[in-house]
Amino acid sequence: MTHDVIVIGGSYAGMAAALQLVRARRSVLIIDAGRRRNRNATLAHGFLSQDGVDPAVIASKSRAQLQAYPTLAWRDDVVIAASGTRDAFVVRTADSGAFAARRLLLATGVLDALPAIPGLQERWGRSVFHCPYCHGYELDQGRIGVIAAYPMSVHQAQLLPEWGTVTFFLNEAIELDDVASRDLQARGVAIERTPIAAIDGHADVVLADGRRLAFAGLFTAPKNAPATPLAEAMGCLLMETPMGTQVQTNDAKETSVPGVFACGDTARIPHSLSLAVGDGAWAGANLHRSLVWPDA
Template identity: 70%
Template sequence: MAVVGGSYAGMAAALQLLRARRTVLIVDAGKRRNRAATQAHGFLGQDGTDPGEIARVARAQLERYATLTWVEGRVVSAGGTKDDFTIASEDGHEYRARRLLLATGVSDELPQVQGLAERWGTSVFHCPYCHGYELDSGAIGVIASGPNSVHQARLLPEWGQVTLLTNGLLDLDPNVRQELLERGVAIEPTPIAGIEGHADVVLTDGRTLVFSGLFTAPRNAPSSPVAEQVGCELMETPMGTQVSTNEARQTSVAGVYACGDVARVPHSISLAVGDGAWAGAQLHQSLVFPAAQA
């Protein structure tokens, strides 16, 4: 079995297979989506822990199993059919596997605001359940990126005083505007010139709005072309593009499974770990009972 992507979902899936005494290959490019964050939150038993440390400990635990092979590198191509897949890494090595599990994660398409990308994961976030509490009920800015920004602005008053910065991207329906105002959300229509300091938003009229933290809703897409290379069906969600799977985390291609951020919304470490564990178990059962998951 080959797992493409060795972050939280991929490792959780691999653990189920290793404990079933199966031979597992993990190929990982080492680009965790949350690598800029210094603390993980909302993950039971690990709240406040450095997410890099969570990943390091998890890998060390997996490496205790003799049937694991871990390859550091990026998968650049994949193909084949059930029971006979081939993947190739960027260093030219090829690997064969009976099953593929895609846990590649996603890339984030961020709003084109000067200074935003540099603060992504440190003072600009997407998930209030992961980062809202630490803002200590302070001022929160929501930088519009599309319709999902309205949902963020509706939800975030639970964590502080919210200002929705429409930045020329949202034309609010009068009913939506009234609902936001009733939630205590301030609406700022002036375009953004850039972000400075910790989370200070400089507007084009010269004003600077100081926030404890900022939120935005990026569009997501698989961070690797492997799913498309093997022919997996993709689907559109309000958050972007993901790999389409059924309840057993099978993709549209027999023998190929997907889990974690690349195959589900919303996204968090907790959800990725749970999804990966389920996918790993289901993949294992496809080997034991092939007719049931044909």
């Protein structure tokens, strides 16, 4: 069987795209490795009608709704290779074999490269965050630490006083110019230059000089890259952004390889659940149009 579309990645963007396609009665196969980026988060915020809901519940409910459509198939598996040309793609998986499709959608998400600080990774998504719109309100105007990772971290530190009292840890990752220093000070941001030794407790920053500073939550700006090498292996162009590397797409969410589309965090910045769903819905509609009008 040749599917109309194989969606690689069954998180929010991939499912949103698939929903548009199955509602057009197209044959869709989702292949998902089960590694949602927000799997460590206990609650999702900023997503209309789902504010304060466990993101795992949102994902499982979405999957159940999709699987009510007879043209939707789902495989819990890892894609190890994809090849071919428009109308003749083949996707190979670790456990289930090979599958054919006329179009491919890469919704594989990203990897987060965090600052190499002991204790930071273990708290990612629980008390260490990247998106203030997703997690800032729940900190209840408390003390917030921002850990510098690269130049975009300055923007994060400038924005976060909307949600609490901010300390910006340079952590030897960046140097502030006079303009940025004055702006941060005007925003009431305390600048801490002592390097960080570890993150401890709920969100305690232990400094190299022995001081321990407690916070309601911490923010940092990870560098992102596509979670799998599939896009690059297929010849899709990548592009550099202030937040890392992403798959390059046009306005219709098609990559540089005809018939291969990409959406969600792997193909757009900034990142949030709401934005991933919207991007996926747009990609799904454009995938359908490419099947109806292949020469457009």
